[in-house]
Amino acid sequence: MERVAIIGASMTQFGQREEWVVDLLTEAALDCLEDAAVDASAVEHLYVSNMASGEFEGQSGVMNAVAHDIGAVPAYTQRVDQTSSSGGAGMYAAWQSVASGASEMTLLVGGEKMTHKTTGEATDVIASLTHPAEYKTGVTLPSFAGLTARHYLERFDAPRESLAKVAVKNHENGVDNPHAQFQKEIDVETVLESPIVADPLRLYDFCPITDGSAALLFCPESVAKEYADEYVVVAGIDGATDTHVVHEREDPTVMGGVVESGEGAYEMSGYGPDDVDVAELHDMFTILEFLQMEGLGFAEQGEAWKLVEEGYTERDTGELPINTSGGLKSKGHPLGASGVAQGVEIYEQLVGEAGPRQVDADVGLACNVGGFGNCVITTIMEAAR
Amino acid sequence: MERVAIIGASMTQFGQREEWVVDLLTEAALDCLEDAAVDASAVEHLYVSNMASGEFEGQSGVMNAVAHDIGAVPAYTQRVDQTSSSGGAGMYAAWQSVASGASEMTLLVGGEKMTHKTTGEATDVIASLTHPAEYKTGVTLPSFAGLTARHYLERFDAPRESLAKVAVKNHENGVDNPHAQFQKEIDVETVLESPIVADPLRLYDFCPITDGSAALLFCPESVAKEYADEYVVVAGIDGATDTHVVHEREDPTVMGGVVESGEGAYEMSGYGPDDVDVAELHDMFTILEFLQMEGLGFAEQGEAWKLVEEGYTERDTGELPINTSGGLKSKGHPLGASGVAQGVEIYEQLVGEAGPRQVDADVGLACNVGGFGNCVITTIMEAAR
Numbered sequence: 001m002e003r004v005a006i007i008g009a010s011m012t013q014f015g016q017r018e019e020w021v022v023d024l025l026t027e028a029a030l031d032c033l034e035d036a037a038v039d040a041s042a043v044e045h046l047y048v049s050n051m052a053s054g055e056f057e058g059q060s061g062v063m064n065a066v067a068h069d070i071g072a073v074p075a076y077t078q079r080v081d082q083t084s085s086s087g088g089a090g091m092y093a094a095w096q097s098v099a100s101g102a103s104e105m106t107l108l109v110g111g112e113k114m115t116h117k118t119t120g121e122a123t124d125v126i127a128s129l130t131h132p133a134e135y136k137t138g139v140t141l142p143s144f145a146g147l148t149a150r151h152y153l154e155r156f157d158a159p160r161e162s163l164a165k166v167a168v169k170n171h172e173n174g175v176d177n178p179h180a181q182f183q184k185e186i187d188v189e190t191v192l193e194s195p196i197v198a199d200p201l202r203l204y205d206f207c208p209i210t211d212g213s214a215a216l217l218f219c220p221e222s223v224a225k226e227y228a229d230e231y232v233v234v235a236g237i238d239g240a241t242d243t244h245v246v247h248e249r250e251d252p253t254v255m256g257g258v259v260e261s262g263e264g265a266y267e268m269s270g271y272g273p274d275d276v277d278v279a280e281l282h283d284m285f286t287i288l289e290f291l292q293m294e295g296l297g298f299a300e301q302g303e304a305w306k307l308v309e310e311g312y313t314e315r316d317t318g319e320l321p322i323n324t325s326g327g328l329k330s331k332g333h334p335l336g337a338s339g340v341a342q343g344v345e346i347y348e349q350l351v352g353e354a355g356p357r358q359v360d361a362d363v364g365l366a367c368n369v370g371g372f373g374n375c376v377i378t379t380i381m382e383a384a385r
Numbered sequence: 386m387e388r389v390a391i392i393g394a395s396m397t398q399f400g401q402r403e404e405w406v407v408d409l410l411t412e413a414a415l416d417c418l419e420d421a422a423v424d425a426s427a428v429e430h431l432y433v434s435n436m437a438s439g440e441f442e443g444q445s446g447v448m449n450a451v452a453h454d455i456g457a458v459p460a461y462t463q464r465v466d467q468t469s470s471s472g473g474a475g476m477y478a479a480w481q482s483v484a485s486g487a488s489e490m491t492l493l494v495g496g497e498k499m500t501h502k503t504t505g506e507a508t509d510v511i512a513s514l515t516h517p518a519e520y521k522t523g524v525t526l527p528s529f530a531g532l533t534a535r536h537y538l539e540r541f542d543a544p545r546e547s548l549a550k551v552a553v554k555n556h557e558n559g560v561d562n563p564h565a566q567f568q569k570e571i572d573v574e575t576v577l578e579s580p581i582v583a584d585p586l587r588l589y590d591f592c593p594i595t596d597g598s599a600a601l602l603f604c605p606e607s608v609a610k611e612y613a614d615e616y617v618v619v620a621g622i623d624g625a626t627d628t629h630v631v632h633e634r635e636d637p638t639v640m641g642g643v644v645e646s647g648e649g650a651y652e653m654s655g656y657g658p659d660d661v662d663v664a665e666l667h668d669m670f671t672i673l674e675f676l677q678m679e680g681l682g683f684a685e686q687g688e689a690w691k692l693v694e695e696g697y698t699e700r701d702t703g704e705l706p707i708n709t710s711g712g713l714k715s716k717g718h719p720l721g722a723s724g725v726a727q728g729v730e731i732y733e734q735l736v737g738e739a740g741p742r743q744v745d746a747d748v749g750l751a752c753n754v755g756g757f758g759n760c761v762i763t764t765i766m767e768a769a770r
Binding site for chain 2: 001051052054055058059060061063064065067068069072073074075076077078079080081082083089092093095096097099100101102125128129130131132238239240241242243244245256257260261370371374375
């Protein structure tokens with residue numbers, strides 16, 4: 001079967017935006033088409049990754065509005081929802097649409113508009129993605145993160161500072177990403193002195209609430225060669241769920257969905273953890289970066305914190321740069337956009353368009369996590385040049 | 386490429402249900418797996434067609450809840466939304482997941498829980514799928530139907546009764562469907578004397594608000610042969626959009642999405658309109674059955690009403706039985722379930738499990754319409770025996 005390529009990428013400014021989600025999606029979509037020099041009329045399938053435009057804006061059918069606004073009608077449309085991993089699920093949907101032969105030009109756009117809601121309102125919408133037995137008793141995603149972080153630190157004798165260092169690193173990377181919500185450095189003290197959210201985690205252990213959109217353009221490799229000298233190939237992609245009731249899991253530090261989707265993506269690609277040159281992990285909470293590093297085989301269980309301490313994941317000096325984009329922590333986390341934006345960063349790193357964030361990379365990996373690992377997508381991309 | 390087969394089908398009782406949508410989805414999913422004698426642990430991908438669980442029930446992440454409740458974890462999950470055609474889009478997603486080689490056993494479940502909302506509340510949610518320029522000025526889907534019906538009747542010199550006869554036929558078919566919301570015959574007078582909703586259309590020209598769920602199980606044909614002697618093959622499937630702003634269309638009686646998706650499905654299958662033995666059309670409003678008959682080539686433009694008058698679409702005596710299930714009109718229209726339930730009816734007709742509704746059919750077609758034709762999926766299925 002012919003390989004699936006990515007020939008264009010874009011993302012809007014992340015942060016507090018005034019536009020409604022359809023305009024954010026349209027902006028990223030048009031930029032992506034321009035980046036690839038492909039006309040909207042060539043788009044056969046359009047996938048929109050978006051978790052909750054109905055809940056956030058009282059507006060549904062946004063995928064049809066985008067098709068209309070970019071001039072892609074009569075392209076087939078579909079909204080892809082997999083909660084916080086909707087963007088990664090969109091990459092899987094786009095891959096399937098091309099790999100199945102259904103479409104020769106598939107545009108994926110992910111986006112969310114959230115900042116017009118209060119933090120409480122936004123938290124209510126996000127909490128509803130978990131099991132009612134948990135969130136209706138007050139155990140929301142930040143609570144899971146706090147409980148898991150405490151368990152991890154005690155069990156593996158990890159210093160509290162190691163979590164803070166994830167945030168510090170990702171903020172440092174975000175300084176060089178003009179689209180990031182926060183472009184400012186922080187230090188370990190900033191994290192440790194910020195307000196407690198879910199003990200031991202504090203405000204700076206968490207990603208912000210964000211508006212924004214990102215897009216990628218998929219086609220068969222033979223079509224990619226017509227449009228571009230350099231492009232990226234989806235080498236491996238797989239998704240998996242874990243127990244929807246989080247407290248049913250045997251080991252709270254093992255995210256089954258990360259392990260399963262990672263194994264699937266490695267197997268499909270023929271690559272292993274040692275082959276990955278750059279990775280975007282879903283650092284909605286700092287502790288998640290440790291759990292994904294371990295679940296994906298970048299570190300042994302209980303040892304990711306040591307790699308972070310040693311600088312292994314630093315952008316300019318580390319063996320495996322993680323979250324060169326700034327991650328969700330500093331770039332921001334517009335739910336449906338985040339997984340797509342991870343793909344955008346890996347694409348830019350692989351085609352050499354990452355500017356001051358550029359690292360030397362032939363193979364990149366993105367891991368997009370929904371809920372507290374309730375559903376996960378891992379994608380491995382490689383440069384074709 | 387190997388063909389994609391369907392080896393199991395089920396639907397719950399449609400109507401007013403007390404359960405939340407996750408339990409409705411779980412019921413249909415388990416029944417479908419039992420129908421095919423496939424264990425939940427064999428499911429690799431799970432697609433849930435659902436438009437608005439967040440808006441209707443304040444609950445998101447329902448696909449992960451279903452995976453958990455049926456015992457399919459770590460299966461990959463995704464929610465598929467394409468407004469009222471989410472079920473048809475789910476069939477396309479399921480087809481792509483198998484055709485791309487990503488999954489060898491894909492379960493599709495569509496469902497919606499709506500009746501706990503007032504008609505006004507439900508209408509607000511549904512209206513939000515159209516363009517704000519239209520619904521915010523009061524032009525909702527029933528308005529489009531009324532305007533289009535008036536135009537059709539005048540332009541093509543069709544009697545008002547011909548529309549009523551669509552409702553009468555579909556109610557007659559629904560009497561023999563134990564899962565239908567309404568299992569009662571009506572006559573032309575019932576329709577013509579019911580309250581006006583959007584002149585000239587009256588209450589009995591419209592489908593009801595419904596709770597319910599339906600499921601289908603997809604796999605490669607080689608796998609299907611291991612499980613079943615009789616199964617169904619997806620011969621053709623395609624989706625398309627039309628202008629999202631309905632008033633921009635040149636001819637209000639031509640649904641571009643129906644025409645485009647129909648042509649795509651016919652081309653892929655090698656069949657044409659004359660080869661179709663039975664069809665499920667999206668009769669959310671009676672006028673839509675005419676427009677789909679014409680868009681799919683079953684009738685010339687402006688002549689579908691004559692075929693209905695002549696009995697051409699009657700179940701037991703007609704040349705092309707349409708909506709043998711009772712259609713959305715009498716079976717009900719739980720948004721995300723409807724397209725899947727259309728597929729269930731065609732499946733049952735093709736494998737000879739339609740009981741008192743059984744017709745003689747080798748090739749069946751389902752057309753699922755989102756919005757007022759804003760997005761449409763057409764699926765052609767054939768019996769393999």
